[in-house]
Amino acid sequence: MKKILLLLVVLSAQSFSGCREHAAPVVVVNFWALGREGEVVRQLVPEFERTHPGIKVKVQQIPWSAAHEKLLTSFAGRVMPDVFQLGNTWLPEFVALKAIHPLGEQVSRSNDLPLNDFYSGIVDSNRVESGLYGIPWYVDTRVLFYRKDLLTQAGFNRPPATWEEWMDMMEHVKRLDSARYALLIPMNEWQLPVILGLQLGAHLLKDNNSRGDFESPEFRRAFRFYREIFRRELAPALAESQIANLYQEFANSYFSMFITGPWNIGEFRHRLPAWLQERWATAPMPAPIAGIAGLSLAGGASLALSAASKNKAEAWQWIEFLSRSEQQAAFYRLSGDLPVRRSAWQDEILAADDKAAAFREQLEAVVSLPRIPEWERIASRLVIALERAIREGASDDEVLSELDRDVDLILEKRRWLLEHRP
Amino acid sequence: MTRVSARFAWCKRRFGAGFWFALPALSLIALFFFVPVLTALALSFTDFDIYVLGDFSTLRFVGFGNYIRIMHDPLFWLALRNTFYFVLIGGSLSVVFSLAVALLVNHGLVRARGLFRTLLFLPVVTTLVAVAVVWRYLYHQRYGAFNWLLEQFGMDPIDWLGDIHWAMPAIILMAVWKNFGFNMIIFIAGLQSIPERLYEAARLDGAGSWAQFRYITLPLLFPTFLFVGVITMIGYFQLFAEPYLMTQGGPSNHTLSLGLLMFNEGFRWWNMGYASALAFVLFIIILMVTLIQAGVGKIVRTRP
Numbered sequence: 001m002k003k004i005l006l007l008l009v010v011l012s013a014q015s016f017s018g019c020r021e022h023a024a025p026v027v028v029v030n031f032w033a034l035g036r037e038g039e040v041v042r043q044l045v046p047e048f049e050r051t052h053p054g055i056k057v058k059v060q061q062i063p064w065s066a067a068h069e070k071l072l073t074s075f076a077g078r079v080m081p082d083v084f085q086l087g088n089t090w091l092p093e094f095v096a097l098k099a100i101h102p103l104g105e106q107v108s109r110s111n112d113l114p115l116n117d118f119y120s121g122i123v124d125s126n127r128v129e130s131g132l133y134g135i136p137w138y139v140d141t142r143v144l145f146y147r148k149d150l151l152t153q154a155g156f157n158r159p160p161a162t163w164e165e166w167m168d169m170m171e172h173v174k175r176l177d178s179a180r181y182a183l184l185i186p187m188n189e190w191q192l193p194v195i196l197g198l199q200l201g202a203h204l205l206k207d208n209n210s211r212g213d214f215e216s217p218e219f220r221r222a223f224r225f226y227r228e229i230f231r232r233e234l235a236p237a238l239a240e241s242q243i244a245n246l247y248q249e250f251a252n253s254y255f256s257m258f259i260t261g262p263w264n265i266g267e268f269r270h271r272l273p274a275w276l277q278e279r280w281a282t283a284p285m286p287a288p289i290a291g292i293a294g295l296s297l298a299g300g301a302s303l304a305l306s307a308a309s310k311n312k313a314e315a316w317q318w319i320e321f322l323s324r325s326e327q328q329a330a331f332y333r334l335s336g337d338l339p340v341r342r343s344a345w346q347d348e349i350l351a352a353d354d355k356a357a358a359f360r361e362q363l364e365a366v367v368s369l370p371r372i373p374e375w376e377r378i379a380s381r382l383v384i385a386l387e388r389a390i391r392e393g394a395s396d397d398e399v400l401s402e403l404d405r406d407v408d409l410i411l412e413k414r415r416w417l418l419e420h421r422p
Numbered sequence: 423m424t425r426v427s428a429r430f431a432w433c434k435r436r437f438g439a440g441f442w443f444a445l446p447a448l449s450l451i452a453l454f455f456f457v458p459v460l461t462a463l464a465l466s467f468t469d470f471d472i473y474v475l476g477d478f479s480t481l482r483f484v485g486f487g488n489y490i491r492i493m494h495d496p497l498f499w500l501a502l503r504n505t506f507y508f509v510l511i512g513g514s515l516s517v518v519f520s521l522a523v524a525l526l527v528n529h530g531l532v533r534a535r536g537l538f539r540t541l542l543f544l545p546v547v548t549t550l551v552a553v554a555v556v557w558r559y560l561y562h563q564r565y566g567a568f569n570w571l572l573e574q575f576g577m578d579p580i581d582w583l584g585d586i587h588w589a590m591p592a593i594i595l596m597a598v599w600k601n602f603g604f605n606m607i608i609f610i611a612g613l614q615s616i617p618e619r620l621y622e623a624a625r626l627d628g629a630g631s632w633a634q635f636r637y638i639t640l641p642l643l644f645p646t647f648l649f650v651g652v653i654t655m656i657g658y659f660q661l662f663a664e665p666y667l668m669t670q671g672g673p674s675n676h677t678l679s680l681g682l683l684m685f686n687e688g689f690r691w692w693n694m695g696y697a698s699a700l701a702f703v704l705f706i707i708i709l710m711v712t713l714i715q716a717g718v719g720k721i722v723r724t725r726p
Contacts, residue, residue: 069689076475097476188672239584239673245564373472377691384497387674409491413473417480 027314028056030081032071035064037085037138037301040334041322048321055314075099080306082315088125088134088302093373095128101305104132106316112324117341121298125368134302135323138337140261141296141366142191142285143358145268149279150176150256159283161294163225166286170234173256183229184255186240187390190382191297192259196222198367199288199295205370205378205407210415212378212407214385215400223389223396230390237390247271250280259285261299265355266336282358284365293365300340338363374410381406466698475692488699498700500675501683502707504590508679509658512594516654517647520602524609525639539610546603554667557596558583561668583669586676593664593677601657605650612646613639648719652712659708680704 033041038061045057060081062070068090074080075097086094094100107113115123118136126134146159154173160166170182185192197204202218205211213219229235235255243249250258251272258264268280287294303319305312321327328344331337338359339345345360369375385403388394466488468474474481492498527538545553560567561582569579582592616639624634662681665671671678671686680700688697 072472072475072689072692093472096473099476188674384675391674413469413471413480416482417473421480 026054026056027311028058029083029311029315029318030058030060031318032060032062032081032084034062034067034085034301037335037337038062041331043334044322044327044330047327048318052314052317052321055317057318072097078308080308082306082309082311083318084304084306085137085301086134086304088122088136088298088300089369089375091126091134091302091304092128092371092375094304095131095133096373099307100133101307101309101312102131102133103135103305103316103319106320107132107135110320112320117325117343119298119340119342119363119366121366121368122300122340122363125298125300125371126302128371134304135319136340137301137303137322138328138331138335139340139359139363140263140299140301140338141359141362142195142259142261142299143296143362144283144285145258145260145264146281146283147250147253147256147276147279148281150253159281160286162286162290163288167225167228167234170229170257171232174232174234177253180253181236181255182234183257183259184238184243184246184249185226185229185235185259186243187237187387188239188383190379190386193222193226193382193386194369194379195259195285195296196225196288198297199285203370205372205411207415208418209370209372210411210418212404212411214382214403214407220396220400223400226386227389227396251276262338262356262359263336265353268355282355284358284362295365295367296362298366298368301337372411372414374414377410378407381410462698462701465695466702468695470694470698471696472692474694484695488696489703491696492699492703497675497678497683498680498703501678501680504676504678505659505661505680507590508594508597508661509655511591512597513651513654513658515594516598516602516658517605517650519598520605520650521609523602524606524613527606528610528613539607542606543603545600548600550600550663551667553596553600554664558668561592584673586673589669589673589677593661593668596668597658597661597664601654605654608646608650609643612643616642644719644723648715652715655711655715656708659704659711 031041032038038059042059045059048057049055067086071080071084071086071090071094075094080099091100107115113135119139122136122139123132126132126136144159150173151157151159151169154169154176156169156172160169173182174180194204197219200218200222202216202222203213204219206213206216214223230237246258247268249255250268265282269277272280285294285296303322305315305319309315322331323341325339325341325343328339328341329347329350332339332344332347332350338356339347339350345351350356370378381403385399388402389396389399467483467485469482469484469487523542526532527535527542532538559565563569563579563581563584566582568582572579580588582588620638620642621634624638629637660681661679662685665677665679665682666685669677671682681704684697684700684704687693687700
């Protein structure tokens with residue numbers, strides 16, 4: 001008898017709780033975030049769930065190195081999350097797959113997302129064929145990191161503003177000690193020659209991004225400048241994996257300038273010895289000629305809404321929440337990732353950070369890469385071309401015409417699509 | 423009812439009991455081997471890529487287009503060269519080394535043979551990922567054990583995985599260490615099947631240990647050799663996980679293997695058509711080399 005009573009109590013309690021759940025259904029938004037961002041973004045979830053009763057956010061962290069393959073495979077297997085983070089250079093690929101829901105309508109209806117508060121170059125990098133597909137989450141661009149003390153020793157009291165000054169400074173720094181170098185350019189990185197080309201107005205691709213344009217006079221000039229740095233031995237011909245400890249080498253004055261992104265502000269602070277902290281600084285990219293801003297790349301990560309999501313309305317609320325100015329500032333404090341909204345830069349810690357100031361200035365002068373799905377492949381071919389030129393000494397003509405030919409092959413399908421499916 | 427039993431009788435007559443026992447295994451092989459292989463063959467004549475994944479109607483039949491492109495792809499030739507380097511140097515080293523170890527372990531003077539066999543076989547059963555992580559530390563330019571050893575002998579440190587000349591030897595060294603145990607076991611089995619009386623007779627005739635090895639062990643071990651050679655070659659041609667885990671194909675593609683190139687094309691860039699064509703090219707290469715090996719084996723065996 002007692003047992004039956006107990007059973008009844010348990011059963012009724014269960015049905016009661018079942019009723020309660022029924023009254024306020026909970027929608028779960030699945031969110032995939034990459035690398036360290038996936039770790040720290042969890043700390044923003046409680047605030048969201050408090051202000052949005054009825055929505056739960058489930059964060060899954062994915063390592064950057066496997067992210068691209070994993071997103072593609074999850075699309076092929078139809079198990080995409082509702083919201084996911086992705087590098088903005090991947091966006092065109094996922095748009096071609098029709099994996100991403102366009103967000104233009106949501107943005108124009110939202111009170112929280114005035115697009116003019118976002119850095120425009122970064123927003124542009126999220127547009128594919130005039131549709132907006134991602135909301136930028138944090139920015140990534142490249143600026144010059146340099147040793148103030150070594151530049152002073154070489155006779156300069158400010159960073160270079162033009163290419164000419166830059167080359168001159170590198171020459172002087174090199175003269176301090178010929179066993180050292182002025183600049184570090186990892187050979188497996190395509191970013192610097194591309195930035196130099198974009199600064200001169202090179203388009204990289206032509207005919208509606210369906211053919212390579214690396215033989216254009218603008219890119220040739222940029223390529224010559226890049227090569228010249230190696231020819232004068234101002235930079236060592238090393239790949240990234242060959243540099244055992246970047247931070248130690250920077251501290252040892254092995255090189256005094258380095259072009260890199262915001263993640264290295266934190267790394268430099270953390271890994272460089274204390275005596276060096278006041279002696280390094282950041283500066284926007286030098287420009288080809290005086291009087292204009294030197295452009296850099298509009299990189300970064302975006303938040304995208306999966307086209308297959310069944311909870312688009314709730315998923316959008318999560319994206320909107322993460323894009324708010326105060327959440328952007330909070331996320332900066334958690335991760336060190338630079339915010340995409342100018343208003344978030346008012347955050348007292350960020351506004352007072354002298355090393356971040358160069359990024360703030362640079363972000364007003366960023367351009368995006370060609371927005372086509374094939375870009376990453378084209379970039380991997382560019383790396384091969386750079387190595388052919390620097391390591392094997394192949395001529396500019398040879399390397400660039402080879403590159404254009406390779407790129408034309410990669411873009412064959414795109415040309416066919418443009419012709420047959422306008 | 424009678425029709426069914428008549429049909430059953432026909433089946434029984436037509437296919438013996440053996441067929442029905444083999445059927446479950448055969449259907450599994452058909453489903454998970456022949457179907458995918460035939461699909462891949464069909465894919466290799468199309469331009470299945472990222473656009474097709476989004477919209478199937480953009481799929482085009484390209485005939486031998488992928489195969490022609492492969493012949494003009496410098497990365498393919500580079501990967502082919504690297505793979506042959508790995509198979510020729512790594513494969514032969516692996517066979518020679520495992521034979522040497524098998525002879526040692528099998529020697530009459532060695533005690534605790536079972537223990538040695540087990541210990542030497544351990545690398546084979548260890549997960550490759552764990553092995554690769556440990557070896558990456560061993561190869562570390564500053565903190566690695568190999569460079570520490572070099573330093574003890576007053577030699578300059580080597581950037582094992584970052585130097586274009588050392589990266590492939592480093593991969594080979596690790597692969598040989600990881601895989602020799604398997605061949606060693608087969609060689610031991612081969613050695614133990616050689617009758618002791620042959621050696622006794624040779625010793626009576628005054629043959630030294632080299633002569634015994636040259637005129638008894640080697641010829642009688644030949645079938646084992648052939649088997650080990652073919653298996654090793656096929657396995658080594660499929661080089662993928664080692665460079666994927668250790669170098670990602672770098673530095674400057676000097677450890678890019680055909681398997682890794684296939685993976686990059688297929689899963690990194692999602693060019694399934696091109697990747698499938700690469701897979702069949704690799705298959706044909708392996709098939710040809712195996713046939714050559716078997717042919718050489720036949721000639722050697724029938725030699726008077």
